[in-house]
Every structure is written in structure tokens, then in C-alpha cells.
Amino acid sequence: MTSPSSSPAVRASASADSNAPAIECQALVKHYGSKVAVAGIDLVVQRGQCFGLLGPNGAGKTTTVEMLEGLHPPTSGTIRIFGARWGEGRDQWIRERFGVQLQDTQLADKLTVEEVLTLFRSFYATGRSVSELLALLDLEEERRQQFSRLSGGQKQRVAIATALAGAPDLLFLDEPTTGLDPRARQTLWGVVEAFRSAGGTVLLTTHYMEEAATLCDELAVMDQGRIIARGSPRALIDSLGEVQFVDFESPQTPDSAALLALPAVHAVDRRGARYRLRIERSLRALTAVLEELERQGVTPIGLSTHQATLDDVFLHLTGRGLSHE
Amino acid sequence: MSDPTAQHPLAELVKARLREFLREKGMIFWVFVFPLLMAIGLGIAFRSRPPEPPRVAAVNLPPGSLGAALRDSERVLVEELPEAAARRSLARGKVDVIVLWEEPAPTYVFDASNEKGVSARHVVDDVLQRAAGRVDPLTPREQTISEPGTRYIDFLLPGLIGLNLMGSSMWGVGYNLVVARKRRLLRRYAVTPMRRSHFLLSYFFSRSVFLALELSLLVGFGALVFGTIVQGDYLSLAALAVLGAASFAGISLLIGARVENTESANGWMNLVQLPMWVLSGAFFSYERFPEWLHGPIRALPLTALVDGLRAIFNDGASLLNLGSQLVVLLVWGGVGFLVALRTFRWQ
Numbered sequence: 250m251t252s253p254s255s256s257p258a259v260r261a262s263a264s265a266d267s268n269a270p271a272i273e274c275q276a277l278v279k280h281y282g283s284k285v286a287v288a289g290i291d292l293v294v295q296r297g298q299c300f301g302l303l304g305p306n307g308a309g310k311t312t313t314v315e316m317l318e319g320l321h322p323p324t325s326g327t328i329r330i331f332g333a334r335w336g337e338g339r340d341q342w343i344r345e346r347f348g349v350q351l352q353d354t355q356l357a358d359k360l361t362v363e364e365v366l367t368l369f370r371s372f373y374a375t376g377r378s379v380s381e382l383l384a385l386l387d388l389e390e391e392r393r394q395q396f397s398r399l400s401g402g403q404k405q406r407v408a409i410a411t412a413l414a415g416a417p418d419l420l421f422l423d424e425p426t427t428g429l430d431p432r433a434r435q436t437l438w439g440v441v442e443a444f445r446s447a448g449g450t451v452l453l454t455t456h457y458m459e460e461a462a463t464l465c466d467e468l469a470v471m472d473q474g475r476i477i478a479r480g481s482p483r484a485l486i487d488s489l490g491e492v493q494f495v496d497f498e499s500p501q502t503p504d505s506a507a508l509l510a511l512p513a514v515h516a517v518d519r520r521g522a523r524y525r526l527r528i529e530r531s532l533r534a535l536t537a538v539l540e541e542l543e544r545q546g547v548t549p550i551g552l553s554t555h556q557a558t559l560d561d562v563f564l565h566l567t568g569r570g571l572s573h574e
Numbered sequence: 575m576s577d578p579t580a581q582h583p584l585a586e587l588v589k590a591r592l593r594e595f596l597r598e599k600g601m602i603f604w605v606f607v608f609p610l611l612m613a614i615g616l617g618i619a620f621r622s623r624p625p626e627p628p629r630v631a632a633v634n635l636p637p638g639s640l641g642a643a644l645r646d647s648e649r650v651l652v653e654e655l656p657e658a659a660a661r662r663s664l665a666r667g668k669v670d671v672i673v674l675w676e677e678p679a680p681t682y683v684f685d686a687s688n689e690k691g692v693s694a695r696h697v698v699d700d701v702l703q704r705a706a707g708r709v710d711p712l713t714p715r716e717q718t719i720s721e722p723g724t725r726y727i728d729f730l731l732p733g734l735i736g737l738n739l740m741g742s743s744m745w746g747v748g749y750n751l752v753v754a755r756k757r758r759l760l761r762r763y764a765v766t767p768m769r770r771s772h773f774l775l776s777y778f779f780s781r782s783v784f785l786a787l788e789l790s791l792l793v794g795f796g797a798l799v800f801g802t803i804v805q806g807d808y809l810s811l812a813a814l815a816v817l818g819a820a821s822f823a824g825i826s827l828l829i830g831a832r833v834e835n836t837e838s839a840n841g842w843m844n845l846v847q848l849p850m851w852v853l854s855g856a857f858f859s860y861e862r863f864p865e866w867l868h869g870p871i872r873a874l875p876l877t878a879l880v881d882g883l884r885a886i887f888n889d890g891a892s893l894l895n896l897g898s899q900l901v902v903l904l905v906w907g908g909v910g911f912l913v914a915l916r917t918f919r920w921q
Contacts, residue, residue: 318765319765320761320764320765320920320921321921341767344765344766344767345767347765349762349765349766351758351761351762351765353758354757354758354759354761354762355757355758355759356759356762357590357594357759358594359593359594359597359598360590360593360594364589364590364593367581367586368586368587368589368590369766370581371581371582371583371585371586371587372583372763372766372767372768373766373767374767395597411762415766415767
């Protein structure tokens with residue numbers, strides 16, 4: 250229980266690190282017994298960036314984030330938050346500078362929204378006032394409600410408000426919108442964007458590709474404890490090449506081999522009666538596919554095409570859901 | 575951005591503890607209402623009253639004036655029964671002794687291991703012997719006493735206070751921590767600059783507030799309803815109560831340091847508390863257990879607390895008269911607290 254004090258004077262002495270990235274980690278590894286949760290990852294998140302960690306459940310995203318937050322010591326590797334390392338006497342200084350929304354945290358059930366925020370605010374040397382937080386997260390009407398009586402979206406807004414209570418420079422958001430309805434999701438996105446436009450840095454994990462595409466300027470895709478791809482959302486999508494996708498349903502079974510034999514068709518993915526073709530991004534390629542379907546006597550229902558999205562990148566990278574390559 | 579209205583974190587943590595507790599109706603019942611119900615129930619069941627005369631079953635009364643003397647005596651309650659019914663009544667404890675008259679003398683049937691049976695036999699014999707003409711050579715004088723602090727309620731109340739301090743400290747600290755860990759609230763706190771010591775101290779302070787309430791409630795209730803009095807000084811009583819509560823808080827912190835789910839926390843809480851409910855003499859004196867068990871029983875924290883409370887309540891002792899009890903409480907609480915600090919898990 251020896252934690253150094255976190256007076257404003259200590260915080261001011263951080264000027265030496267003023268150019269350090271918000272987050273920097275090298276060769277980060279975490280073992281739980283014989284299980285390897287994180288198998289050596291390098292990350293740099295510059296100040297002002299919104300960095301997204303994507304990946305399926307169990308990819309190691311949460312373990313990575315919790316090591317960065319100082320909750321678990323890494324098995325090996327180094328972590329620097331604003332240039333400071335954990336366990337070197339500046340833990341409290343680091344904690345003053347970031348805010349956290351953990352996955353699945355339930356705050357004190359019997360406290361009201363206002364009481365929860367007052368409590369969290371009291372932990373930080375500097376920060377926002379409770380009324381400012383209530384206004385920011387649109388919680389003014391719920392301020393006297395007990396936490397247990399809030400809806401999922403309201404609880405999540407309170408969780409984000411506690412993360413903002415110390416006026417952090419860096420925000421860790423671990424699947425912030427999982428289980429929320431679209432409107433609640435939009436509200437939270439607005440809060441994150443406002444935080445960034447004020448100069449804040451964000452590290453976000455999510456498995457909503459739309460969320461990553463909307464909020465993040467840089468992404469890393471994790472699978473089985475490693476980063477298997479990284480770049481801006483645009484660059485990751487472009488990495489698939491000049492492709493488009495054709496979706497349709499069909500009562501008849503098309504001849505996949507004949508479709509794949511077309512030079513413009515890269516892949517055919519089938520789920521029940523639904524088909525998704527990855528083809529060259531050209532009108533000529535689409536025409537060729539339609540002509541082949543007609544030749545086979547297949548009547549596609551609900552035919553649509555779409556440009557590549559992060560979902561397609563994710564499926565392509567992790568190989569899940571794509572039956573042919 | 576800076577906000578001058580922010581409060582001290584320790585004050586906010588203590589306030590949060592108090593609010594959470596006061597809004598938990600179940601806790602209020604167990605901590606404040608339940609011990610009062612126990613005191614009322616047991617206090618009434620075991621209230622002191624003049625002993626009832628022994629109940630005697632007469633299978634056939636002696637003839638003439640001897641039988642009349644027995645039937646009319648105020649020192650016994652006589653019921654005439656056939657032998658089978660009389661024996662059934664004896665077996666069920668409805669009568670204390672059976673008188674079987676067979677000329678020229680009575681047979682007494684009673685349970686020799688039962689005090690009431692033995693004394694009933696002597697009373698009924700005395701009545702018959704005197705009616706038959708025995709003259710006592712001595713005329714004794716009697717002096718009866720009724721000292722304060724010797725009734726069952728005087729014995730019981732310190733026991734209930736001890737149980738209450740144990741229960742509220744154990745559930746209020748250890749169980750509460752396990753719930754917070756399970757809800758991942760502890761790890762949420764661990765990623766803030768909140769000082770660990772403030773967090774643990776908040777438990778100490780909030781417990782102290784409730785301790786004062788629990789103690790005054792039970793002491794006041796005893797005084798008002800049963801006329802119990804504290805013969806020692808209130809300062810010693812308060813100091814011992816604080817020490818006892820702190821000792822149990824240390825023990826329960828040890829449970830709260832590691833346990834991850836509420837089911838096993840429940841199990842641990844009961845494993846620690848139940849033996850002391852029985853052994854530590856809260857309801858009846860542990861002197862009834864075999865001699866060799868007394869040493870281990872006195873080493874239990876609840877025994878130390880209850881013995882100490884009784885000494886202050888009923889013997890007018892002060893804290894300075896208590897030696898071994900203080901040591902026992904200090905060791906349990908101190909060891910629990912130190913080990914808990916070293917092993918505490920925030921995740």
C-alpha cells in the first residue's frame with residue numbers, strides 16, 4: 250500500500266516527458282500459467298490519436314489494455330505511459346493522467362449517479378466538477394437515481410463519466426458500446442469525439458467495425474495474442490485490394506467452382522441459402538458474375554453489392570467465415 | 575477545468591460506505607433489529623421468577639390425614655394419576671417425581687440426573703415426614719438475595735453485544751469486499767489514484783460509526799426494558815467494543831483479501847462465526863464444556879470479547895483489569911490485518 254502522493258507539483262514535474270507518446274509498449278508478453286494471453290506486441294499511441302484494438306473475444310485485447318492500465322504486471326516487455334513506467338515510483342502520477350472504462354464493471358448499486366461521480370472525482374487532484382460531468386454525459390435527469398435502477402445505456406454513460414472525472418489526457422475504453430442500442434452508441438461516440446477534439450488521446454477496444462471506422466485514426470487487429478495487421482481504417486480496407494462484394498440469396502445451389510473459375514471472382518462464401526462473392530471492383534466483373542448466374546439458371550434474390558468494410562478486412566484476416574479463398 | 579469543490583477522498587469513501595449500508599435493508603435488520611428481538615425473546619423466556627413448586631404425580635395417596643396433608647401442601651403440586659400415565663408424565667418432564675404409596679411407606683420414582691427431580695424428591699419427602707410426625711431439631715433462619723447482574727439477561731446482554739459486533743464487522747467488511755471484487759469494482763478503484771490506505775481506512779471509520787450506534791442501542795435497550803446496568807465505566811466498555819470490532823474487522827479482511835465469489839465468502843464467514851456462536855459462551859457459559867477445552871475456547875476472539883464485556887457489565891471491571899482478553903483480541907486482529915495487507919487482491 251505504498252503509493253507516492255499525487256500533488257499538482259508532482260504532475261508539473263512531468264514536463265520532461267512532454268514529448269513522449271501517450272502509450273508506448275514493446276515486446277509485451279503475458280502468460281497465465283501455461284496459457285499465453287499476449288504473445289509479444291509493440292504499440293505506439295501518439296498524443297491526440299484515437300487508437301483502436303480490434304479482435305475476436307479471447308484475442309488478448311482486454312489483457313493488453315489492463316496491463317497498460319497497470320492492473321496486471323506484464324510477464325515481460327516494457328510499458329510507458331506519457332514516458333513513465335509502472336512500478337518506478339510514479340504510479341500515482343500516471344493514474345492521475347488517464348481515465349478508465351473497464352469492461353463489465355458494476356459501480357456501487359446503492360449510490361446515486363451524483364454520489365458515484367462525487368466519489369470518483371474526489372480521487373483526483375484535479376478534474377471536472379460533478380455538474381459538468383452530469384451535463385457532459387446527459388445524466389442530469391438521473392442524478393438522484395440509484396445506479397442499480399439505471400438502464401444499460403445510462404450505466405455505461407455513468408461509467409464513462411467516472412473515466413472523465415479526473416479530466417484525463419488519456420482515455421481507455423474497453424468495449425464501451427457493447428450491448429447498447431444504436432442511439433446510446435451514437436451518444437457515446439459524440440462524447441469520445443468531443444474528448445478528442447479537446448486534445449485527448451483514446452485507446453479503444455471494440456468488436457464493432459463501424460465503431461472502429463467512425464472513431465479511430467489507427468487500428469491494430471489482434472488475434473491469439475498477436476497483432477496481425479495495423480494501419481488506418483482506409484489503409485486496412487485498401488489492403489484487400491480493388492474489391493467489392495456481391496450478396497444474394499438463392500433457392501437453387503449455384504455452381505461455386507464455375508463461379509470461382511471466372512477471373513474476376515476471388516472468393517465465394519456460403520451461409521445457408523446466402524452467398525457472398527468477393528470480386529474485382531469493376532462493372533465488368535459484376536456483369537460477368539450476373540451472366541454466369543443466368544447461365545446456371547440461378548435466380549438471385551435480394552441481390553446487393555457493397556464496397557469493402559472493416560468487417561470484410563476482419564473476416565479476411567482471421568479467416569473466420571470465409572470458406573473459399 | 576479544475577474544480578475547487580472536490581472533497582477529501584477518505585471523507586467521500588466513508589460517506590459512500592455509510593450510504594450503502596443504510597440503504598441495505600437486510601443489513602439494517604440483521605445489525606439493529608435482530609439482536610433486539612433476540613434480547614426480547616431470550617430475556618422473556620429466561621426471566622427470573624420464583625421457582626414453581628415441584629410437580630408430583632401420586633399413584634395412590636396414603637390413607638387419612640397423611641394423604642390429605644400431601645394433597646393440600648403449598649410446597650408441592652399434586653396430581654393423582656394411574657401408574658402408566660404417571661410414568662409417561664415423568665418421562666416427558668410434566669412431573670418431577672412420582673409417589674407410589676404401598677403400606678407402610680412411599681416409593682419415590684424420579685430421574686436422579688435431573689436436579690429438579692432430586693429436589694422434588696426431597697421436598698415431597700419432607701412434607702410426608704413432617705405430616706407423619708417428624709420434628710426438626712433445628713430451626714434455621716433464611717436470608718434470600720437478589721443481586722443486580724446475576725440474572726440470565728445480565729449474562730445474555732454482553733453475549734449479544736459480542737455476537738453483534740462480530741457479525742457486523744465480519745459481514746460489513748469482508749463480505750462487502752468480496753462483493754466489490756466480484757462486481758469488478760475493486761479493480762475500477764485500483765486504476766484511479768485513490769490511495770489504498772484510504773480505501774481500507776474507510777471501512778474502519780464507517781464501522782466505528784455503526785459500532786457506536788449498535789452499542790448504545792443494545793445497552794440502552796437492556797437498561798430500559800430489563801433494567802440491566804453497566805457496573806464498570808462506559809469508557810472501558812466503548813474501548814473494548816472498538817477493540818473487539820477492529821479485531822473482527824482484521825479477521826474478516828483476511829477473508830476479503832482473496833475470496834472471489836460470494837458463495838465461498840458465505841462459507842468462510844459461517845465457518846469462522848458458527849463455532850464461536852456455540853463455544854464462546856454468548857448464550858450459556860463455556861464452563862459447561864470439558865475442562866481441557868477451556869484453554870482453546872478462551873483463545874477465541876469472541877470468548878475474549880464476551881468475557882471482557884461481562885467483566886465490565888457485571889463485575890465492574892475496567893479495561894485495565896482485562897489482560898489476556900485484550901491480548902487475544904489484539905493478536906487476532908493484528909495478524910489478520912497484516913496478512914490481509916500483504917495478500918490483498920484488487921482484481
